Amino acid sequence: MPKISEEQRAERIDRILAGARRCFAQYGYEGATVARLEEEIGLSRGAIFNWFPSKEELFVELARRDNHRLLSLFADEGFEALVRAVTEEDADWLAVYLEFGRRLRADPDFRQQWQERAAPGVRERVHSLLQAGQAEGSVRDDLTVDQLGRFLGLVVDGIVVQRGMGFDPPDADAVVVLAEDAIAPRGARRRRAQRKASSAA
Amino acid sequence: MPKISEEQRAERIDRILAGARRCFAQYGYEGATVARLEEEIGLSRGAIFNWFPSKEELFVELARRDNHRLLSLFADEGFEALVRAVTEEDADWLAVYLEFGRRLRADPDFRQQWQERAAPGVRERVHSLLQAGQAEGSVRDDLTVDQLGRFLGLVVDGIVVQRGMGFDPPDADAVVVLAEDAIAPRGARRRRAQRKASSAA
Numbered sequence: 327m328p329k330i331s332e333e334q335r336a337e338r339i340d341r342i343l344a345g346a347r348r349c350f351a352q353y354g355y356e357g358a359t360v361a362r363l364e365e366e367i368g369l370s371r372g373a374i375f376n377w378f379p380s381k382e383e384l385f386v387e388l389a390r391r392d393n394h395r396l397l398s399l400f401a402d403e404g405f406e407a408l409v410r411a412v413t414e415e416d417a418d419w420l421a422v423y424l425e426f427g428r429r430l431r432a433d434p435d436f437r438q439q440w441q442e443r444a445a446p447g448v449r450e451r452v453h454s455l456l457q458a459g460q461a462e463g464s465v466r467d468d469l470t471v472d473q474l475g476r477f478l479g480l481v482v483d484g485i486v487v488q489r490g491m492g493f494d495p496p497d498a499d500a501v502v503v504l505a506e507d508a509i510a511p512r513g514a515r516r517r518r519a520q521r522k523a524s525s526a527a
Numbered sequence: 528m529p530k531i532s533e534e535q536r537a538e539r540i541d542r543i544l545a546g547a548r549r550c551f552a553q554y555g556y557e558g559a560t561v562a563r564l565e566e567e568i569g570l571s572r573g574a575i576f577n578w579f580p581s582k583e584e585l586f587v588e589l590a591r592r593d594n595h596r597l598l599s600l601f602a603d604e605g606f607e608a609l610v611r612a613v614t615e616e617d618a619d620w621l622a623v624y625l626e627f628g629r630r631l632r633a634d635p636d637f638r639q640q641w642q643e644r645a646a647p648g649v650r651e652r653v654h655s656l657l658q659a660g661q662a663e664g665s666v667r668d669d670l671t672v673d674q675l676g677r678f679l680g681l682v683v684d685g686i687v688v689q690r691g692m693g694f695d696p697p698d699a700d701a702v703v704v705l706a707e708d709a710i711a712p713r714g715a716r717r718r719r720a721q722r723k724a725s726s727a728a
Contacts, residue, residue, distance in 0.1 A: 488680075
């Protein structure tokens with residue numbers, strides 16, 4: 327195999343992942359056969375599995391990138407940006423997560439690997455963000471950063487599962503107000519409510 | 528077939544459903560073959576499908592009963608009881624919902640039927656409860672009952688999906704505090720925080 331540049335390598339991987347994502351979204355995880363992956367990606371199985379040893383590895387890399395993108399949104403632009411992204415995400419793709427969920431449960435080793443690979447460093451950024459919020463008084467400090475982060479994660483996963491099952495997305499504005507009020511310190515809601523009222527006026 | 532009493536009928540149906548639930552939890556929805564359902568329930572396929580025309584109908588009835596039980600808990604004992612029930616529910620069973628989710632998405636007619644069959648009347652009781660809370664000032668009224676109920680549903684579904692995927696349950700106490708603070712009117716949190724502090728003292 328001829329040597330390729332780092333740029334070519336990244337392009338090739340992006341192309342494989344984009345095709346695999348479309349294929350999973352269209353046929354589901356089980357239904358995305360090697361033949362269908364070849365067709366959607368436009369490369370032979372040899373060329374695909376040169377970069378990803380298995381279909382599972384392909385899916386895990388896609389999920390890892392989702393996780394990184396969504397947690398980065400949270401860290402860089404706030405919880406509202408994360409909620410909007412999940413509310414607008416392709417529901418066919420979200421449905422693949424549901425299908426994959428059973429496999430995660432059935433295989434503790436794989437689940438461990440999944441958790442370790444999922445967005446190293448970004449989770450810590452979100453925790454730091456919540457901690458900074460506690461320090462400056464914009465986030466409640468009667469609960470731990472773990473408890474707050476876990477709660478926000480439940481809300482996001484709730485959106486993912488409901489959309490993956492084909493139900494209408496919730497009103498993102500209402501979800502953001504409720505989640506932010508949940509983690510706000512006492513008295514903070516009043517400030518936002520006033521801001522909201524004055525911007526509406 | 529000889530006539531049976533209403534009581535015998537209910538017992539028979541309960542037995543079929545209890546066995547089907549164990550079978551789905553153990554083998555998954557797809558893996559719960561007719562032969563395995565017969566074995567786990569202890570009845571022939573003829574006897575089973577006399578009451579439920581298909582595996583799908585069996586699952587939908589189980590889900591309908593779950594839905595009714597959980598929403599009744601909410602209506603009768605409050606959101607905390609619902610969160611605790613989901614946090615303690617058999618994770619193997621919750622995983623079946625994930626598997627079933629893809630089918631819900633793929634079949635809009637079935638989804639419609641699912642929504643219509645799911646707990647008629649109980650959803651209305653929860654909405655009435657939230658409305659009563661708004662009227663007496665214990666629930667915020669700057670958002671609609673639909674928005675509030677949908678948010679609480681996201682939190683519960685988030686617990687279901689995370690547990691179904693095999694992750695540790697969240698801290699139920701923290702989830703309840705955060706969800707209740709989210710839907711509480713301005714100032715209400717202070718009262719509960721004081722109560723909590725005095726009960727801890």
